[in-house]
Amino acid sequence: MKQLLRVLTWRNMLVLSVAVNFSLILRILNGDGGNSRDRPAYVSTWPVVSTTGTGSSSLSSRSCNYSEIEEDDDIIINLKLGDPTVYERYWQEMGEVTTVVIHGWQSLSYFSDNNNNLCWFLEPELGKEIVRVHKLVGNAETQDHFIVVGTGSTQLYQAALYALSPHDDSGPINVVSAAPYYCSYPLITDCLKSGLYRWGGDAKAYKEEDPYIELVTSPNNPDGLLRHAVVNRNEGILIHDLAYYWPQYTPITTKANHDVMLFTVSKSTGHAGMRIGWALVKDRETARKMTEYIELNTIGVSKDSQLRAAKVLKVVSDSCGNEMAKSFFEHSYDAMSERWKLLKQAAENTKRFTVPYFTSQRCNFLGKVFESQPAFAYLKCEEGIVDCERFLRENKKILTKSGKYFGDEESYVRISMLDRDTNFNIFLHRISSSYNANVQVHVGCDDDLGRN
Amino acid sequence: MKQLLRVLTWRNMLVLSVAVNFSLILRILNGDGGNSRDRPAYVSTWPVVSTTGTGSSSLSSRSCNYSEIEEDDDIIINLKLGDPTVYERYWQEMGEVTTVVIHGWQSLSYFSDNNNNLCWFLEPELGKEIVRVHKLVGNAETQDHFIVVGTGSTQLYQAALYALSPHDDSGPINVVSAAPYYCSYPLITDCLKSGLYRWGGDAKAYKEEDPYIELVTSPNNPDGLLRHAVVNRNEGILIHDLAYYWPQYTPITTKANHDVMLFTVSKSTGHAGMRIGWALVKDRETARKMTEYIELNTIGVSKDSQLRAAKVLKVVSDSCGNEMAKSFFEHSYDAMSERWKLLKQAAENTKRFTVPYFTSQRCNFLGKVFESQPAFAYLKCEEGIVDCERFLRENKKILTKSGKYFGDEESYVRISMLDRDTNFNIFLHRISSSYNANVQVHVGCDDDLGRN
Structure with a gap:
């Protein structure tokens, strides 16, 4: 038996070796510069995170010797976007x-x-589940708010601008947000050179x-910090982007209760491909005009995705009442927690970069004290590295996404913490x-566009 | 047995009578002005169309005496929109x-x-089925065209404006279309007071x-006529809206082969709630910029609805190869044909209104000669009625939708031919x-918005 195993092992290694040679020859012939999406899965002998649904995220502790890792040297890891x-x-x-x-x-x-x-285009079932999940998590007040559904929160942001800007001849209203701000805000705001609103820069x-209109993203994209309005003048109109105000990313300390609050399934449940977001809006006329914008822009929102989003949110809420198993949020909290633990450990070991500091707070929903563990890591390169994006692209x-796109310095970069385990581990x-x-790594044309 | 039936019948009538009285009392108490969506189904003893899928649309010929009809006098029939x-x-x-x-x-x-x-957000299966259905029907050239998917063709119209307008400081380009034009074009074009483009009116x-950019809608919304560009200058940029260029509405005489062609499932298969449209675009840079707009506007298009649209288009194409049963297009052709036959008959009898005249042409796909039978009827009130919309609203x-929204006279109205049988018959x-x-009929606030 032992002999048989040994023979098998040698035969296996031979097959593997031939396969590797063949693959290398093909790569050389094709002149492949490396596209992560075409690559085989990464195999590592190094400690890794593994995001499982039923148990906790698991962290293998077999070894802590970094040099033992086996990886595909050519693979480009794209963490620019929050997929x-x-x-x-x-x-x-x-x-x-x-x-x-769906029939x-x-x-x-x-x-x-x-x-x-x-x-008029909101599916009633989705409206019901939105109210239910907010009541359960306690992250936003739904009472006395209208729900407006959108093709992602990106469309709702534009709907809010349309609804809140003056439509008289007073000229475009300034739209501001404290830097570092979400990189897509300036691009979306100015792409049509609207006479209703224009990007006004750092609040x-x-x-x-x-x-003016001030955007308050809390927790903030890119840096994950909790935010409040900074201009604070009477004429100020506020839009609160709360896409990341969920317990897997930050302690839920208060029930948000603002005039216009934006949410999305992309970041709450992970279903970015559905393109479903929702706004909670206090003022009836604002909600009506947001609805009007979505009617003009896309004549409503996919009913199919609304039905799916309703189902997913229902399962999320149902999981919170199940005492025998972890809820969706507990699972996701664990996954983010382990990723941040490893990232902070790496930052401490290498000294080459730093991560933001977050204070610990008690989460009313999870019933424990923890630090924010955002969907993005906003790293700062140290040791004299001026252009952090370039350093990571050329050397690693x-x-x-460079800090410059967020109205910040080039020594900062935003890195997605939401990619698959394989890429995160590499x-x-x-x-x-x-x-x-x-x-040399080629950067595609989407570099100037900032997906959420 | 006969006795029993007689007793049952009398008892049934009593129950029915009590129910009717109760309902009338409730209505009077509630001061109900009549909302069609809350109403029970309409029951008619008059000749009606009945749109069936397996057989042809059926036209009962029991009676042609209009006075025999039983209908709910209070019901408001909303044919403003092309639902x-x-x-x-x-x-x-x-x-x-x-x-x-969908998992x-x-x-x-x-x-x-x-x-x-x-x-990058187009589902490959949808792309495949779009090409297949166009090849089968022969209504548009797909070779050497890029496919850009959108949240309905409304979003694609805006994407095309973004892509085709100059982004330098030359000021907004004029967007024109020959009147009567689709009523939403001016509203969508001007709603954000864009510095890239502006509505320029009747071409x-x-x-x-x-x-300038000229929109050519063919068959046209509202009047169903086939259209060509009318300005015809060298600097003209054309967008062809071909949402209605399908064999149930008009004979397919040529394979359309333009720079930018817009289509939608809303009008081809009837799935308006999906919000899926597509553009066939010759120029690579135009397609890239349209994609960029959709990325900025909604970060892509619902994957769920794309998957459904792919399946529906596949079934439509499959039905065309089935010699044992009518295809989707044959069935839909029959349904539209019967509705138009009845409408023309009614116009001839009453003399109070006229419908547009369409010449007969041979349809390459269906292999027969017929007149256009559009998704909308563009009626003209006669007998000195100046405001046709008001006349139909107050008297009928x-x-x-009044002709004034289409850049035309108030003696015209657009009427949807795509509503359910019940409403069409009333x-x-x-x-x-x-x-x-x-x-007096109350008209809601959506009167100024022109859904497709």
Whole structure:
């Protein structure tokens, strides 16, 4: 038997070796510069995070010797965007509980069967589940708020600008946000050269006397810090982007209760491909005008994705009442917690970069004290590295978003903490080790566009 | 037995009578002005169309005496919008063949698994089925065109404006279309007071020397006529809106082959609630910029609805190869044909209104000669009625869209031919008979917004 195993092992190694040679020859022939999406899965002998749905995220402790890692040296790790694929494994392990079946005769009408709702295209089931999950988590007040559904919170941001800007001849209103701000805000605001609104830059530097709209992203994208309005003048109109105000990212300390609050499934449950977001809006006329914008822009929002989002939110809420198993938020909290633990450890070991400091607070929902563990890590390169994005791209083959896109210095970069385990583990190894790439990395044309 | 039936009948009538009285009392107490969506189904003893999927649309010929109709006098028939619910019955009768099952772990990423496509959020299956259905029907050239998917063709219209407008300081480009034009074009174009483009009005009256964008909707919304560009200058940029260029509405005489062509499932298969449209675009840079707009506007398009649209288009194409049963287009052609036959008959009988004249042409796809039978009827009131919309609203309780919204006279109205059988039959009866409403009809705030 032992002999047989030995023979098998040698035969296996031979097959493996031939396969590797063949693959290398093909790569050389194709002149492949490295595209992460075409690559085989990464295999590591190094301690890794593994995001599972039923148990906790697991951290193997076999070894802490960084040099033992086996990785594909050519692979480019793209952490520029906040693609929330970390949640895939959880939903796979949850099986069919969130499966939806949609028949061919559904969703023919533009309208939802929701006569009494100001937002005529909102599916009633989604409206119900939005209220339920907020009540359960305690992160936002839904009472006395209208719900406006959007094709992601990006569309709702534009709907809010349309609704809150003066439509008279007073000229475009300034839209400001404290730097570092979400990199897409300036691009979205100015892309059509609107006469209703224009990007006004860093809210901290805003000195004009005119009315303005201030965006308050809390927790903030890119740095994860909790935010309040900074201009604080009477004529100020506020939009609160609360996409990340969920217990896997930050302690839920108060029930947010603002005039316009934006949320999205992309960051709460991880379903970015659905393109579903929602706004909680106090003022009836603002909600009506936001609905009007979405009617003009896309004549409503996909009914299919609304039905799916309703189902997913229902499963999330149901999981919170299950005392036998971890809830969705507990699982996601654990996953983020382990990733941040490893990242902080790496930062401490290498001294080459620092991560933001977060104070500990008690989370009313999870019932424990913890520090924020945001969806993005806002790293600062140290040791005299001026252009952190370039350093990581050229030396580590890691694509990140430079601080300059967030109205900040180039020594900062934003890194997604929501990628699949494989990519996160390679990222962690590369920034911790002496790994040094020799190949010039090509950056695609989407560099100037800032997906959430 | 006969005795028993007689007793039952009398008892049934008593129950019915009491129920009717109760309902009338409730209505009077509630001061109900009549909302069509709350009403019970309409029951008619008059000849009606009945849109079935398996057989042809059926026209009962029991009686042609209009006075025999039984209808709910209070019901308001809203035919202002092109809600394509006429297709519901067909898809119901097709059963589970278009049912989609979507699992909880699908559509998490922003990206589609489609590395080579310029439109990074297009689902490959949808792209494949778009090409297939166009090849089969022969209504548009797909070769040497890029496909850009959008949240309905409304978003694609805006994406095309963004892509085709100069982004330098030359000021907004004029966007024109020959009147009567689709009523939403001016509203969408001007709603953000863009510095890139502005509504320039009727293309036939356009005399400026500057570059311009001309919208060519063919068949046209509202009047169903086939269109060509009318300004015809060298600097002209064209967008072809071909939402209605399908064989149920008009003979397919040529394979359209333009620079930018817009389509939507709302009008081709009737799935308006999906919010899926697509553009066929010749120029790579235009397609790239349209993709960029959709990225800025909504970070892609619902993956769930794309998957459903792919399935529905597949079933439509499959039905065309089935020699044992009518195809989707044959069925839909029959349904539209019967509605138009009845409408023309009514117009001829009453003399109070006229419908546009369409020449007969041979349809390459259906292999027969017929006149256009558009999704909207563009009626002209005669007999000195100046405001046709008001006349129909006040006297017939039929809500329509006035010609003034299409850059035309108030003696015209646009009427949806795509509503459910019940509503279409009441509409037909009311305009044909001496029916005269006495109650003032309230028009909601959506009157100024022009859904497709």
